[in-house]
Amino acid sequence: MTKKKKLTLNDISRNAEKRLTEINIDELIPLPPPYDKSEELPGIKPLTDDQKTRLVDNLDGFNALVLLKPQSKEEEDKFVRQFEAGLKKLLNKGDNWTFLQPLLLSLEHCVRCQTCSDACPVYVASGKQEIYRPTYRAEIFRRLINKFAKPGGKWLAKLKGADIKLNWATISRLYELAYRCTLCRRCAQTCPIGVDNGLITRELRKLFSQELGWAPKELHEKGTVLQLEVGSPTGLRPDVAKDNMEFIDEDFTESLGIKIKTNWDKQGADVLLLHSAGDILSFPESVIAFAIICDKAGISWTLSSDIPGYDGVNYGLFYDDIQLAKVATRHAQIAKKLKVKKIVMGECGHEHKALATVADRLLTGDLNIPRESFITFFEDIVFSGKIKFDPSKNNFPVTLHDPCNIVRNLGIVEPQRRILRYLCPQFREMIPHGVDNQCCGGGGGLSVMSDVNINDFKALIAGRMKLKQILEAFSDHPRPDVNKYLCAPCLNCKLQMRVIFDYYGVQEKSGIYIGGLAELIVNAMVDLKKPFITWGEE
C-alpha cells in the first residue's frame, strides 16, 4: 500500500473530478471482536458506473447528497457566484441575525491549536483522516469568508498566506463535507477559546440551503417541506396517523390485557405530547409506553392531529433557519390552539434542542408556551409514588446512551440516570458518558439520510466510537445468550443505531436490543402482568 500524501487545505480546490481521499476500512480504529475482521463486513458500497457518470463524486467515496454534475462551465460558475454571494449574506445582520454573533466569534478567534481534533468522533474513528478533522472544514470556510466577505480580503489572504481558491471543486466538495459532521459539538466542548466548529458546519449547510437551494432531499424536500405540507417527513397524514394509533392501541390492548386509548385533540388538556411520527411507525411500543405511563399517573394528556402536531421532528435545526422557524412556530401554534398547559417533548433529541432552546427566541408572546422534556416529566411521575414498580422485572444488563441534543446541548443529565438506577438493577454506564458522551453517529440529520451509500459512512465511521462504547459497556456478557438493553431515548439515535446494528449484525452476534426509556419504566410496573419488553419477539 502506498502511503497517502498529506492532504492540504488548498487541495479542496484542485482536480474537481478526483476524490480528495480514499477511505480504507483497515485504517479505521479497530473494533473489539467479533467485529474486528473487516473482510467479514459488507464493506463500502461502490458507486455504480451509472452513478459515476451522473453524480459528483469528488470527496471520499461516500455520497449522501446526490449532487448532479453540472452540464456546463457556465452552470458551475453560476453556483460558485451564488456561493460567494451567500458568504456575504452570512455576515449580514438582516439575513443572519439568528447566528451572526456566534458565527463571527467562532470565525475570528480560532488559534489553530487543534485541541478540538481528538474530541471528534468522526475524525478519531476514521483513523484521523485529515479530511474529517473539525478544523479542516472550518479553516477552509474561515479563509473563504475572510477572502470573499470582508473588506480587503483578497490581498490580506495573500499577505497572510491563507489564500484559497473558490471554484466548483471547492463548493461541491464543501457541500458533501458539510454532511460528514454530526453537529455533536464535542469539539466545541474542548476548545479553550470557545470556538464551535459544529456551528460553523451548520452555517455552511445553511448557506447552501438558503442561498443555492442545495440541501439533502431527506432533510428538505422530503423533510421540512413535506412536514409542513402533509404533517410529517414520513409522509404520514393526520388521518393515517390516527388510524395507525388506533391500530396500535388495539394491538397492545390485546397483547397486554390492559386498555390503551390514545387521546386526540383534547382541548384544555394539561399536556400536549409531541412524539416523533417515526416512533409511531417504527417504535410503536415507545408511544404506547407513554400512554400507559400518563394514564397510570392520572395525567390529562393529548396528541394533536393538526399538521404537523403529531410529528415533533424539526430538521430545520440541521440545515436551515427559516425552515427551523417555520416548523417550531407551527408546533407552538398548535399547542396554543389546544390551550394546553405545556408541551412535553417526546423521545427525540433534536426536537428537544429545536423547541426547548433554539426556538426559545423565535416564539414570542403567547406562542412561548412552556416546554418540558419527557425526562423530567417522567422523573416526577416515577418518584411521585403514583405508580408501583418492581425493579426486579428489569433485571437484565442496561446501558444508557446520551443523545447529544438532550445531554451535551441541553444539560439534562441526571434525571434519566436517577430513573435507571432505581428501576434497572443492572444499569451500567458507558465510558465516557453524560455531557462527554460519544455521539451515535447519526446527529445533524445524518440519521435521516440514507441516499446512495451514506449508511456505510454512518456505520463504519460516524457510529464507530459509539459501537465500541456499547460493546465495552456489555463486555461482561459479550455473547447473545444474555439479552441486553441499550436505552437510547431519542428516535434519531435509535434509527442510527439500527443502521449500525444491521451493518455489523450486532443484535445476532451480541444480543443487544435497542429501545427507549419509557419502555423500561412500563416494563417495571407491578400492574402489568406480561413483560412489556419482548426482545424482538412478537
Added chain:
Amino acid sequence: MSGLYWPVFIFTIVFVFIALMVYRVLKIIKMPVHLRWELAPIPHDKERYSHGGSYLEEHEWWRRKQPKAFFPIITYMAWEIFLMKGVWQHNRGLWPFSFTLHWGIYLVILSLFFHFINAMLLIGSVPAAVQDVFFSIASVVAVTGYCVGLFGVVGLILKRYLDKNYREYSSYSTYFKLLFLAAIFVSGIVAWALSNDFANALGVFTRDLFTVDSGITTTAAMGSHIIIIFLFILYLPFTDMVHFITKFFTHHSVRWDDSPQNEKMTAKLRDLINQPVTWSAPHVKSNRGNRWGDIVEKEND
C-alpha cells in the same frame, strides 16, 4: 529616539490599542440577539455544574427563578487563564509550550506594572533600600517572563513547523505572530544582559515617560525592546490574540447563554424579525426584501 518622541510614540499606541479593543468589543456587543446555542457544562448552574446539568433538569423549571452563580465562573476562568486547564486536559502535547508562552506574557505584563510602581517610587523618593527591593522584583519578574516565554514560543514555532497536525494550519501570519512574540522576549533578554541596572533604568525611563520629561532617553538595546513591545501592542488587536478578551464572549454570550426569553429580548426580537431578508433559494421566498417574520408566518403553499 529621545526627547518627546517617546511619550508621543507610547501614549499614541496605548490610545490606539484601547480604541481598537473597544471597537472590537463594541462590535461584538452590538450584534443582534442570537438564537440559543448553549453547551453543557455551564458553570453558573452551581448545584448541577459538577455533572454538567442545567436548569432544564428541573420538573417544570419555569415555575422557579433560576439563579446564576457567579463564583464558579470566576474559578473556571481562573483555571483556564492561569493553568490552561482545557489544553492540559485535551491537548497535553501542546500544553508545556502554550502554558509557558502564556506565563511569559503574563510575567512581562506584570513586570510592566512593576516598572510603573518603580517610577512612582522614584517620584516619591522613597528610601533606596525599599527601591532596591522593588527593582529586584521587577528584574526577576521580567527576566523570568522572557525566559519562560521564549521557551514557549520557540516550542510552538517548532511544533507548528515540524508536527504535521499543525503545519498545514499555520500560515505566514501565524509564524509572524510567534516571531514577533519571540522578538519581545529576546530583545528583553539582550537588554537585560547589556545593562547592569536593568530595572532601575526602566524605572527611570517610565518615570520620565509619565512626567513627560524631555530628557527621556535610553540605550539602544533597551529602546529596541520597548519599541518592539509597543509595536506588538499595536498589532495585537488585528489578530486572533484578542481572544484574551473575546473569550469572555464566546463563553458568556454563546456557550453559557441559557437565558430564557425575557421582555427586553422580546422587544429586540420583534425588531429583528421585521428586517428584510435577501436569501435567494426558492423556498425562502424572500423576493429580495420580504421580512423574516412574514416569511416564517406565511402558510406553506
Added chain:
Amino acid sequence: MAQIELAGVMLQVDEHGFMQETGKWTEDIARAYGQKEGVTELTDDHWKALNYLRNYYLANGICPMVRRLVKETGFTLKKLYDLFPEGPANSACKWAGVPKATGCV
C-alpha cells in the same frame, strides 16, 4: 434521476432502485425486481404481502408499519425476511413499486 429497464419498461428510479412513478408498476416489474435479488419465482405468499403493501400505499400515501404488515398478512418478521431478502422496507416496498420510506423510519 437514474433510470433502469425492468420487464421491458424504462423506469425512473431513485439511487436505491425504487420506482418514482408508481403508476407504471406492473406485476412483471415486481417479478423482475425479484429476479434481480435472486428470487426467481414469486409465490402466493409474496403476492399476498406485495398486494397488501401496494394497496395500503395507494390508499394512505405511506408504507404500512411493519407491525401492521405482520398482522394483516399473518407472516412473522422472519418469514418476511425469507420471502424478501432485504426485508420488508428495502425489498418488499421496492418490488411493490412504491417509493422508499424516509423521514425517521
